Amino acid sequence: MKDHFTMDAPQPRLLDEMKQGVIGTPMDRPDGPQKVSGTAGYAADHTTENMVHGVLVRATITRGRVRQIDKSSVEAIDGVIDVITDARMIRNPAQGMAGSAPVQPGDAVHYHGQPIAVVVAETFEAARDAAQRLAVHYETEEAAVTPETSTDVETGEPETAGDFEAAWSGSEVTVDKTYTTGAHAAAAMEPHAAIAEWKDGAVTLRSALQMVRFNKKELADTLGIDPSNVRILAPFIGGGFGSKLGLGPEAAAAAIAAEKLGRPVRVVMTRQNVFDTVLRRSETSQRVRFGATKAGKITAIAHDDRVSNIDGEGFAEPVTQASQFLYGADGLSFTQTLARIATTPAGSVRAPGEAVGMLAFEAALDELAEKLGIDPVQLRLDNLPETHPMDGRPYSARRLADCLKDGAERFGWADRGAPGSRREGDWQIGMGVASAARANMLIKSSSRVRLTGNRAIVETDMTDIGTGTYAILAQIAAEALGLDPSHVEVRLGDSDLPGASGSGGSFGANSAGSATFLAAKKIRARIAEALGCAEDSLTLQNGLARGDNREAALTDLVTEEFLEEATVKAGKTSESHFSSGFGAHFAEVAVHEWTGEVRVRRMLGVMSMGRILNEKTARSQAIGGMIWGIGSALTEEMQSDPRDGHVVTRDLANYHVPAHADVPGQMQVVFLEERDDYANPIQTKGIGELGISGAGGAILNAIAHATGRRVYDYPATPDRVLAALDA
Amino acid sequence: MKTTLTVNAREYDVDNDPRRTLLDTLRDDLGLPGTKKGCDHGQCGACTVLLNGERVNSCLCLTAMHDGDEITTIEGIGSPDKLSALQEAFVKHDGYQCGYCTPGQIMSATAMLKEISDGAPSYVSDDLQTASLSDAEMAERMSGNLCRCSAYPLIREAIAMASEVKK
Structure with missing residues (x-):
């Protein structure tokens, strides 16, 4: 029996009233023992007897056409089975929630590194060798590979509120700065991988994918078959961060090759393929303007950006997303420019928008504070708007002021001192702050819950990319049904199960969690009926049902399976109220005055992110995000050759994700108690991206505080820090 | 061959x-x-x-x-129903998220604990004769194991806890 629920009004906080007491607790992940013993099965782990190996061949021109692929160049290699090109192959991974095939370029080459063929061999070694040796003849065309040289540049209409120009010209104190950020790679530890196998006209694909409901349609559309003939399995995914939202070229290649050869085919991207072809975060150029009165009231805000993408992709990094609702002003204006370039396509990487927009925005605000002679925490507190500055909607739940105050207290902000005043030998020490914000969403999701006796099963095609879905769905069902969480089995990542939001945009727990809660609630109603009590007087705890002076064990009451499915979707509350996670990041850094090296010494994130479903996994997500902030502030930058656009930093030795030694032991996270009644039926907010949103800004502001100098091009690598110190 | x-x-x-x-x-x-x-x-x-x-x-x-x-x-090292002390500590301290780097982190930490007990110094050791299991030592010695989910502080908490258990 299905139940479609639309979030049109705040719902009672039932999870607070239920008696099992497992919601919010720091429960260990149920999938933990598998992960630590190497028995969790990721896409590439599922080898079968008859399986053969595919390796993608990449284009080595910027733009043009494949004139000829000379198969004879590799035929002599022992074990090579075939070199496959196919009009259905895809240029790059699908954008998140596309639900249809990405660009299928045929013999056209759109960027350097584009997959143009797959070599299949009996062994991985033979396939790799052949993929590298394959002779390919091209016709080449000219194409711009940098935003600066692009001739296809489009500037959108400004998004405005009030009269920015009037407010700006009337401002007593102004900051007008331009910042750049480098392109970023998600660089999940598991390279994109797929194993495809056909049987009776239907394909089963094991692949590392975040959004199975959409990926199923993407594969069907790519292959030109009915979605009913596609099954996708993704029970374990080795990190996503947006890079596995959409079906990838390796999956299309595996499916096409497996169909042609009549054998299971595994295609795993090399790490270099991942950098070449998986959607990157666009580099940005950002001009930020703040106008204020001398007393510190912000009057004017403008944040204009330029990003890039390849032709045919609808995505543009939403740089100013958080800038539009953090602070109030008399006039606000936001304009985006998109340059089309022939390079690795751009798409969602963890917290698209905030991750880079807040680096610049929060740094400019810090500069305004300095100019005004007002403490940066105080300036933020003094300029929090009553309602959404762009559209006047009330905030659903916002404890940003509490986060700033609580964080300042905990971090020892009062002892910060003047810029450039603290020193330990050659190291200059500083503290920085930034706000955190990441808009919150509810996406249509379905989930099925089955109860027999005191054992339950949750089934949905939702994924767990490391976020803790297995844990929180078990906790939600256990709380609602009065069970020990170990009595709840959670089955995920199978497209045959009810379709959920998938993992992306920090909406997975909100969406799949709400659907699971609503399905369990339907089962509660059936238990109440079986017990003979009113639903609202039913208490479920430790396998016992009580209500209206009746009591029964679930093992006696539910002897035949109760099965319920529920679907949740966003409704009127998303229009009447604006929901976002909020927080405050604090960082202490040491800057070496002769080498420009920056060491992060400690960080604190105080966050209000709605109901916390699992304190342990939530903390991990928040810490992980903050460490991404370290990367975006200090080390991460994808660099491309300005002549042909090829990615130069195409491995993990050249693209610098933070390592153990970059990360201090003191990474503290504090969650302030909050319920967001307008967000969804379980009063949660997204967690996965708030940690990164603003974190890098706090680090950059700490550098400025340590040294009295500012870096405007990020990441603030030692050469750039030294240049700022010498300026 | x-x-x-x-x-x-x-x-x-x-x-x-x-x-x-x-x-x-x-x-x-x-x-x-x-x-x-x-x-x-x-x-x-x-x-x-x-x-x-x-x-x-x-x-x-x-x-x-x-x-x-x-x-x-x-x-x-251990199976789901018979985990080593280090594996158990990773579960308890959430020393992972996606789990993909985890086997490597655990193997590396297993060897690192032995290296420290054998007295092998590292770049950050204050004393070349007696290596300690400080957070700085662990951060230095575990830096060959990347974790993009960035569970680093929790991985080191887990290793520290497991080494306590061993003692």
């Missing part, structure tokens, strides 16, 4: 392409996919195993070069 390996105390005879890495042999030939491939270039540490008791990146080892060697993989 015919090679005899002892993996997790069991002997295997393999006949591999001379280009095959130990990593691919373990994963694809011996049915031990717990060891992960993250970069295939010795840059991420996901493939860390013990080779005659010392940690190595198995993606940088050619199987043919290891005739007669003893290898321990994550499967040889």
Whole structure:
């Protein structure tokens, strides 16, 4: 029996009233023992007897056409089975929630590194060798590979509120700065991988994918078959961060090759393929303007950006997303420019928008504070708007002021001192702050819950990319049904199960969690009926049902399976109220005055992110995000050759994700108690991206505080820090 | 190339392409996919195993070069219902998220704890004679194991806890 629920009004906080007491607790992940013993099965782990190996061949021109692929160049290699090109192959991974095939370029080459063929061999070694040796003849065309040289540049209409120009010209104190950020790679530890196998006209694909409901349609559309003939399995995914939202070229290649050869085919991207072809975060150029009165009231805000993408992709990094609702002003204006370039396509990487927009925005605000002679925490507190500055909607739940105050207290902000005043030998020490914000969403999701006796099963095609879905769905069902969480089995990542939001945009727990809660609630109603009590007087705890002076064990009451499915979707509350996670990041850094090296010494994130479903996994997500902030502030930058656009930093030795030694032991996270009644039926907010949103800004502001100098091009690598110190 | 390996105390005879890495042999030939491939270039540490008791990146080892060697993989450390102290500590401290780098982190930490107890110093050791298990030492010694989910502080908490348990 299905139940479609639309979030049109705040719902009672039932999870607070239920008696099992497992919601919010720091429960260990149920999938933990598998992960630590190497028995969790990721896409590439599922080898079968008859399986053969595919390796993608990449284009080595910027733009043009494949004139000829000379198969004879590799035929002599022992074990090579075939070199496959196919009009259905895809240029790059699908954008998140596309639900249809990405660009299928045929013999056209759109960027350097584009997959143009797959070599299949009996062994991985033979396939790799052949993929590298394959002779390919091209016709080449000219194409711009940098935003600066692009001739296809489009500037959108400004998004405005009030009269920015009037407010700006009337401002007593102004900051007008331009910042750049480098392109970023998600660089999940598991390279994109797929194993495809056909049987009776239907394909089963094991692949590392975040959004199975959409990926199923993407594969069907790519292959030109009915979605009913596609099954996708993704029970374990080795990190996503947006890079596995959409079906990838390796999956299309595996499916096409497996169909042609009549054998299971595994295609795993090399790490270099991942950098070449998986959607990157666009580099940005950002001009930020703040106008204020001398007393510190912000009057004017403008944040204009330029990003890039390849032709045919609808995505543009939403740089100013958080800038539009953090602070109030008399006039606000936001304009985006998109340059089309022939390079690795751009798409969602963890917290698209905030991750880079807040680096610049929060740094400019810090500069305004300095100019005004007002403490940066105080300036933020003094300029929090009553309602959404762009559209006047009330905030659903916002404890940003509490986060700033609580964080300042905990971090020892009062002892910060003047810029450039603290020193330990050659190291200059500083503290920085930034706000955190990441808009919150509810996406249509379905989930099925089955109860027999005191054992339950949750089934949905939702994924767990490391976020803790297995844990929180078990906790939600256990709380609602009065069970020990170990009595709840959670089955995920199978497209045959009810379709959920998938993992992306920090909406997975909100969406799949709400659907699971609503399905369990339907089962509660059936238990109440079986017990003979009113639903609202039913208490479920430790396998016992009580209500209206009746009591029964679930093992006696539910002897035949109760099965319920529920679907949740966003409704009127998303229009009447604006929901976002909020927080405050604090960082202490040491800057070496002769080498420009920056060491992060400690960080604190105080966050209000709605109901916390699992304190342990939530903390991990928040810490992980903050460490991404370290990367975006200090080390991460994808660099491309300005002549042909090829990615130069195409491995993990050249693209610098933070390592153990970059990360201090003191990474503290504090969650302030909050319920967001307008967000969804379980009063949660997204967690996965708030940690990164603003974190890098706090680090950059700490550098400025340590040294009295500012870096405007990020990441603030030692050469750039030294240049700022010498300026 | 015919090679005899002892993996997790069991002997295997393999006949591999001379280009095959130990990593691919373990994963694809011996049915031990717990060891992960993250970069295939010795840059991420996901493939860390013990080779005659010392940690190595198995993606940088050619199987043919290891005739007669003893290898321990994550499967040889513990199973879901019989975890090692370190594995249990990773679960308790949430020293992972996606879990992909985890086998490598645990293998690396297993060897690192031994290196410290053997007194091997590192770049950050204050004293070359007595190595300690400070957070700085762990951060330095574990830096060959990347974790993009960035569970780093929790991984080090887990290692510290496991070493306490051992004492």
